Amino acid sequence: MLSVAMLLSLAISFFPGGVLAQDAEDLQNYLDRTEELLLWARDLVGETENMRARRVLKEAGDLHERSLRLTAEGRPLLARGVARRARSAVWLAVKSAREALNFEERVRIRAERFRDLHGQLLDRARDSQNERAVELLGKAESQAQRAREHYLQGDPRLAFEQLNNAEQLLRSARRLLDEGGSPDRLDQDLERTRMLMEQTREMLGDNPEPSCGQLLAEAFxxxxxxxxxxxQGQPVRARQMADMARKLARQAAEQSGLEPGIESVRRQIERFDNRSALLEERIREAESRPATKAYQRALEHRQRTSESLDQGESAAALRQIRAAHQMLDQAEKLIR
Amino acid sequence: MWFYGVRFPGTILILAAGASSVPSIVSAMAEAISDTTKSPPAPEWSFRDSERARWNLAVTTGFDAFVHTFPLATADTTETIAEYLAQVGIEGHSVRSGRHRWSLRAESSVGTQLFRERIEAGYRLVDHRRRTRLRLDGSLWGRQYRRDTEYSLSSDNLEGRLDLRAYPLVRSGMGLEARGWNTFQEYDKPSTLETDHREWGVGTFLRSRGLGSHLWNMGSRWTARSYPDSAQIDRVTTGLEGGYEYLGSSEASLRLYHRSDRRRIEDETVRPSAWIHWSDLVAAVPAGAGRVLCELESEVWRYDQEMSAYFDSWRMRGFGGFGWGEILSTRWRLGLAGERLEAGNSPETYSQFGLRTGVEAFARDVSGSLTLELGRRLYDFIEVTENVNPASDSTGAAGSDYVFSYSDFTYWEIWLMGAWSISDHFSLDVLANYQPERHTEAVDDSALGFGSIRLVWRP
Incomplete structure (x- = not known):
């Protein structure tokens, strides 16, 4: 203990007074510069709405005040340590503010793009009755609103990440609309394709030309x-094959070069009348206004079919009887 | 119950917010819509499909949590905001038959942090060929913070938007859209961090129509935003944009988008004016049993005058990989993700690389998506000694100013979205992501997380 004290007194005696004065001046310069940087950082942080930068800057200010107090109390070693921490805090505040401003700018333009894209996809999803995509878009919108709340809270980083979540959901919805369609919708598409092909078979009659018959067989x-x-869970391929089936059926009809046969329309009328007779009772029992309405519209189309046939317009008659069958399908679905 | 008066150009809307008032607002608006569309009977309130309208009611309860760990000056801190909430929402729209089509949505939620209300209404006029000729959409959002909320800014606020779109020229292959909009944000007690603002904008857009393989669009917009209490940062933005989309039958696809904006600030000494250019490219090419995927995004910021907080930058993000499987069963993707921020001598300049894998499926009862990414970010400038404040000299004790720098880090990210239809009336939704960063300087370590779970009942 004694030797340590002797060594210390020896060291102090060898330190020229100028060196100590130099240390004090350096410390004062350091503190003055920190003061300047604090003022500069305050302007910068004031630009942002970022709470983290503000908190760190406040801490920097407190540390600086403490280093000034320690200096005034004649404790330069402690003052120097605290001053260094104050300086680091200033830079951390500046870094946070720069980062926040960057995110603020980006969140603004991304949110605008999100809104446009969301609107377009929602229209598409509603028009194509893709409920799954509508649901995803609803979730995406809810995430975007959360992002907005974080933005209003001065946390653009969190807002940015939340907007990323929303964009991910948007991308999923888009892929679903582009590539899949809903399973129900695909089922409906396939059923419509089958109906179209049945109608083509009726149009071609019992003895079609061999080439047309071959095309229709390939369509089936x-x-x-x-x-x-x-x-097998391959909707994209299913859709492609259904497209091909429709195309082949259309080619068969075109190659036959025949106008829709009156006989074919009559067969469909007969089929309609049978279906309609079976359905009438069920619709009455169901007391469903939408189903009744659809059934009435089906009968109207049936009536127009007969009128078109009377006028010798077989193509118009075929369109009418197809519409009649479709309305009957709708009515049947509504009471199911 | 809270009342807000909202001023849109030429109209006055009153939003009455509060759980008890929502049904009355909804009935009032439903009646109003019923009047405008001249529909004799009002929409049925059975929450089932009716002849003229479709209504969906959803009652939701859930929990949200945000976690953010980041360094402060003296210690690390973890901010957590957790919220339980219950929400009631109703959504309705007209069936697709008449010329006048409308939609309505109203939601109200009670949370442990704040109350939220939302009302949206839309009207569409379609011609005899079912093409939209006029469209009007409006929305209002209200937020009221609880007294004991964990949020640091807690002034109640209301924001709204009104969009009017007209389609004066509609051909079989394309359509012209003219749009005007107005938005606003109002605080109950405005402060320096909670500032009211207004925005007006007009735009024209030309878009291809139909269901062809090639779709395109182009447009221009002009927007003026004003801050009544801080007019120096009022801004006017003029922009041009264009896009092209190709969807081939063999799973090949290409999507291109570009947008350039010129943003002029009222007082350029406070915030500099800037050019912003944004481009996207997304492509998929069939290869073997799957598809080669490519995604690129470019974001360029060019300021008229760089300031300490506003610096020129060019950010590029990309993903290249392989995807296989069907989206309605199970689809996988695996590839490399990259990002580069080019910001000159700014310490923010970095390169980032990662390995990303993901799976998604949209089956009838269960659907979801899971993405994982592991990577590393490398900053170009580990230590910068440039003086960022030219107005003052560098006479600190160290001889020159030590300017901040960023430390390299390894990150991983998990993103999960799941939905389970438990029955015809109940579904469970989960959404979560977590992104921790492990820095070479341990004091810079940070983590960001979000989790949300919702139980939805649809009668």
Whole structure:
């Protein structure tokens, strides 16, 4: 203990007074500069709405005040340590503010783009009755609103990440709309394709030209593959095969070069009348206004079919009887 | 019950907020809409499909939590905001048959942090060929913070938006849209951090129509935003944008988008004016049993005058990989993600690389998406000694100013979204993400997390 004290007194005796004065001056310069930087940082942080930068800057100010007090109390070593921490805090506040401003700017333009894209996709999803996509878009919007709340809270980093969540959901909805469609919708598409092909078969009659018959047979094979694909969880391939089936059926009809046969329309009228007779009772029992309305519209189309046939317009008659069958389908669905 | 008066150009809307008042607002608006569309009977309140309208009611309860760990000057801190909430929402729209189509949405929620209300209404006029010719959409959002909220800014606020769109020219292959909009944000007790603002904008857009493989659009917009209590940062933005989309039948697709904005600030000594350019490219090419995927995004900021907080930058983000599987069963993707921020001599300049993998599925009862990414960010300038404050000299004790720098870090990110239809009336939704960063300087370590769970009942 004694030797340590002797060494210390020896060291102090060898320190020239100028060196100590130099240390004090350096410390004062350091503190003055920190003061300047604090003022500068205050302007910068004031630009942002970021709470973290403000908190850190407040801490920096407190540390600086403490270093000034320690200096005034004649405790330069402690003062120097605290002053260094104050300086680090200033830079951390500046860093946070720069980062926050960057995120603020980006959140603004991304939010605007999100709104546009969301609106477009929502229209698409509603028009195509893709409920799954509508749901995803609803979730995306809810995330975007949370992002907005974080933005208003002066936390643009969190807002940015939350907006990223919303964009991810938007991308999923978009992929769903582009590539999948809902399973129900695909089922409906395949059913419509089958109806179209049945109508084509009726139009071609019992003895079609061999080439047309071959095309139609291939169309039915394609539709069968589409069903298999859907069952195997391959909706994109299912949709492609259904497209091909429709195309082949259309080619068969075009190649036949025949106007829709009156006989074919009559067969469909007969089929409609049978279906309609079976359905009438069920609709009455269900007391469903929408179903009744759809059924009445189906009968109106049936009536127009007869009128068109009387005027010798077989193409118009075929359109009317197709519409009649579709309205009957709708009515049946509504009471199911 | 709280009342807000909201001023839109030429109209006055009153939003009455509060759980008890929501049904009355909804009935009032439903009646109003019923009047405007001249529909004899009002929409049925059975929450089922009716002849003229479809209504969906949803009652939701859930929990949200945000966690943010970051360094402060003296110690690390973890901010957590957790909120339980219950929400009632109703959504309705007209069936797709008449010329006058409308939609309405009203929501109200009670949370442990704040109350939220939302009302949205839309009207569409379609012609005899079912093409939209006029569209009007309005929305209002109200937020009231609880007294003991954990949020640091707690002034109640209301924001709204009104969009009017007209389609004067609609051909079979394309359509012209003219749009005007107005938005506002109002605080109950404005402060330096809670500032009211207004925005007006107009735009024209030309878009391809139909269901072809090639879709395109182009447009221009002009926006003026004003801050009544801080007019120096009022701004006018003029922008041009364009996009192209190709969707091939063989799963090939290409999507391009570009937007350039010129933003002029009222007082350029406070905030500099800037050019902003944003471009996107997303492509998929069939290859073997799957698809090669490519995504690129570019974001350029060019300020008229760089300031200490506003610096020129060019950010590029990309992903390249392979995807396989079907979206309605299970779809996988694996690839490399990269990001580069080019900001000259600014310490923010960095490069980032990561390995990303993901799976998503949208089946009938269960659907979800999971993405994982692991990577590293490397900053170009580990230590910078440039003086960022030219107005003052560098006579600190160390001889020159030590300017901040960023430390490299390794990150991983998990993103999860799941939805489970428990029955015809109940569903469970989960959303979560977590992003921790491990820095070479341990004091810079940070983590960001979010989790949300919702139980939804639809009668």
């Amino acid at each position: 094979q394609a539709l069968e593959r589409a069903r298999e694909n859907l069952a």
